[in-house]
Amino acid sequence: MLGRLLQTPRRFPNVFSVPFLSTISSTPHRLCSSSSSSSGSTSVEHLTEVREPNQTTETTQPTATISIDRSRLHNPIEHSHEPSSDSELIKHLKGIIKFRGGPISVAEYMEEVLTNPKAGFYIHRDVFGAEGDFITSPEVSQMFGEMIGVWTMCLWEQMGQPNRVNLVELGPGRGTLMADLLRGVSKFKNFTNSLHIHMVECSPALQKLQYQNLKCKDEDNIGRDDDKRTTSMLAGLPVSWHATLEQVPSGLPTIIIAHEFFDALPVHQFQRTPRGWCEKMVDVGEDSSFRFVLSPQPTPATFYLMKRCKWAVAEDISKFNHIEISPKAMDLTQAIAKRISFDGGGALLIDYGLNGIVSDSLQAIRKHKFVHILDNPGSADLSAYVDFASIKHSAEEASDNVSVHGPMTQSQFLGSLGINFRVEALLHNCTDEQAESLRTGYWRLVGEGEAPFWEGPEDKTPIGMGSRYLAMAIVNKKQGTPIPFQ
Numbered sequence: 001m002l003g004r005l006l007q008t009p010r011r012f013p014n015v016f017s018v019p020f021l022s023t024i025s026s027t028p029h030r031l032c033s034s035s036s037s038s039s040g041s042t043s044v045e046h047l048t049e050v051r052e053p054n055q056t057t058e059t060t061q062p063t064a065t066i067s068i069d070r071s072r073l074h075n076p077i078e079h080s081h082e083p084s085s086d087s088e089l090i091k092h093l094k095g096i097i098k099f100r101g102g103p104i105s106v107a108e109y110m111e112e113v114l115t116n117p118k119a120g121f122y123i124h125r126d127v128f129g130a131e132g133d134f135i136t137s138p139e140v141s142q143m144f145g146e147m148i149g150v151w152t153m154c155l156w157e158q159m160g161q162p163n164r165v166n167l168v169e170l171g172p173g174r175g176t177l178m179a180d181l182l183r184g185v186s187k188f189k190n191f192t193n194s195l196h197i198h199m200v201e202c203s204p205a206l207q208k209l210q211y212q213n214l215k216c217k218d219e220d221n222i223g224r225d226d227d228k229r230t231t232s233m234l235a236g237l238p239v240s241w242h243a244t245l246e247q248v249p250s251g252l253p254t255i256i257i258a259h260e261f262f263d264a265l266p267v268h269q270f271q272r273t274p275r276g277w278c279e280k281m282v283d284v285g286e287d288s289s290f291r292f293v294l295s296p297q298p299t300p301a302t303f304y305l306m307k308r309c310k311w312a313v314a315e316d317i318s319k320f321n322h323i324e325i326s327p328k329a330m331d332l333t334q335a336i337a338k339r340i341s342f343d344g345g346g347a348l349l350i351d352y353g354l355n356g357i358v359s360d361s362l363q364a365i366r367k368h369k370f371v372h373i374l375d376n377p378g379s380a381d382l383s384a385y386v387d388f389a390s391i392k393h394s395a396e397e398a399s400d401n402v403s404v405h406g407p408m409t410q411s412q413f414l415g416s417l418g419i420n421f422r423v424e425a426l427l428h429n430c431t432d433e434q435a436e437s438l439r440t441g442y443w444r445l446v447g448e449g450e451a452p453f454w455e456g457p458e459d460k461t462p463i464g465m466g467s468r469y470l471a472m473a474i475v476n477k478k479q480g481t482p483i484p485f486q
Contacts, residue, residue, distance in 0.1 A: 089119035089378040094284055103281035103293050105301060106362065107266035107327075113377045114264060115202055121378055122203045122264075137259065137350075137410070137465065138177035141441030143426075145180025147417045148348070151483065152181065152255055153191050155346050158479045159253055161190065165345070166254040168198040170245065171261035175199070175210030182214070182234040197232060197239040198248045207241055214239060245335060254339055256347035262391070263351050263383040265328045267362060268301040272321045277305060282374070290374040301327060311393045312357055322360035324384055333391045334398035337474055341399035346475035346482060352468050353386030355407055361385035388472055395474045405473045405485035411446040411466030416484030419446060 086094070093112060097104055114121050137144040156165060169178055178197065185191055197214075201207050215233040230239045242248050245256075269280040271294060278294040279301060285291040304327045309317055317323075336347050364373045366380035373382065392404045423442045427435055440462045443451045447464025454461045473482045 087119065087376070087378060089113070089116055090376075092116065092119070093282075093290070093377060094288075097282070097284050103283035103295075105268055105299065106280055106282060106292075107268045107301070109282040109377070110266040110362070110382050113382055114266075116378070119378050120203075121381055122206065124203075124205050137445060137469070138173065138180065140444045140465075141438070142180045142183075143419055143422055143441065144414070144445055145177040146184035146422060147414050147419050148177060148257060148259070149181035149184040150417045151348060152257070153185055153188060154483050155255060155475070155479070156191055156194070158482065159344060159346075159476075161194075162253045162344075163194050164196070164252050165194045166198055166248060166252050166343075167195045168200060168245070168248055168254060168256045170200045170256065170258040171264065172199045172201055172210050173206065173260075175213035177257070177259060178210070179213045179215075179234060182232060182237070186235045192235045192237060195235075195237050196252075197237050199239065199241050200243070200245055200248065201241060202243045210241075211239075245332065245339075250339060250343055252343060254343050254345040256336055256340075256345070258347065259350045261351070262326075262329050262332075262349060262386045263353065264381075265326050265332070267324045267326045267358075267384045268299075268304070269360065269362065270301075270305055270323045270325070277302070277323070290377070292374075301325065304330065308357070308387075308390055311389065316357060320357060320359045324358045324361060324387070325390070326384070326387065329386070330390060330394045333394040333474075337395040337398035337402045340474060340476050341401040344476045344478070346473055346479065349386075349388075349391065349472045349474070350410060350413070350469055351386040352465075353388050353407075353470055355388045355470065357389070358385045358387045386470075388470055391472065401477055402474055403477050403481070405475070405481060407470035407472040408485065409467045410469035410471055411448070411464075413471040413484060414446055414466075 089112070093104075093109065096108075096112070112120070115123065117123065152167065156162070159165075172178055178199070182192070182197075199207070199210055201210065211230075216230050216239055217233055218228045218230050220228060231237065232239050240248075248254075270277045271280055273294065278296075279299045281293050281295050283291055283293045304325050305323065307330075308323070308325050340346060362373060362382065362384045364371045364375065364380040364382050371380050388407045395402055395404050419442070423438055426438055430438065439453065440451065443453075443462050443464050445464075446466040447462070448467045449464055451462040451464065473485055475482050
């Protein structure tokens, strides 16, 4: 079956002519062209106290006149008629900080910047590809989505080939991965006929792109309470959209794909100080610009920091002056593990990150270049390395019925699934121009560093992501070890 799939002629990828980094650090990150400024390092001010407005009360003697005590009424700042250059999101963030009477966590800042319903980075724009802010693996080559399709179909076979399966993608981007997956497996009718596609996406703009790329069509849903049924013409499958994983119906075996999803989940940052670990916060300075400060006392996220430290070796903790944690990643992993435990199936996570504690990795990318995290919020993508060790511990803590496998590098993962054979099959039936695109896309997926065969402009040299991205699987123990983690 896999041989048939890998040999099937397919469409050829469009390789974007986007400048990539000519030099990249040893730690993984989203692809961008150059680092114009540091994305994360900045001065941090210590916040030692929270100032409260002076409140005075006035004692009045009884008189024949009516006396009104206005001492506790809010005195609004005099309105300025001077034009403000602040965006709506910046005004919103400053309003939150002012209302709270103090700074907000980096995690809350990150969540507002990315997913604010009115002005979030992901909400009203296409941020992917050459014209966007960064490039992901599905946008590099069709072969990536095809290999994910191979993995999904093999897991389905290990599950006993159930007749009905929920295939869920978290953060589907443009829908490119799912479209390539469905094209690749379209000939295997027993598999495709079992699928109901569920796209977990909070952005209306990206939902529209996914609808178009999956070649969707709305049909009357006769005999059902729903007004319509959406079908992907790529494989004749039903497609549904949801804002969160919790909205995806349970009760059926489920296969979950999360590619570059966990890196966008909010992170809390902690810094070692003489008085212990303090959370880094975002405040507004006297010049009305955003700045980092340190919390003067423990915050709610400290609970998750203590939890993460328990999973680590004491010697490892002592090496760090900064630690990042993502409570949302921990909680989402546990929700995934519990669903797989009850319903059967598995989840595949592919992202850039580390198999251990992550320290000060939060970065901002705008138009393929690094920018400062606090610079013009809402105009750049924010992401952080994924702590795969934390994901593993969270899944195992949630249920004894699941097993966690990996992480392994993306190069190992795709190579074991047969991407080498796939690219050879495609090269036998292509033009010289298509062959160059195939080799470039292949290198970006599985190579490491600069492509040795590149003869084009130096600033457009393909950079391999093979060792920068990691793959991990969470599966129901009844199904055994999934490929290629044996």
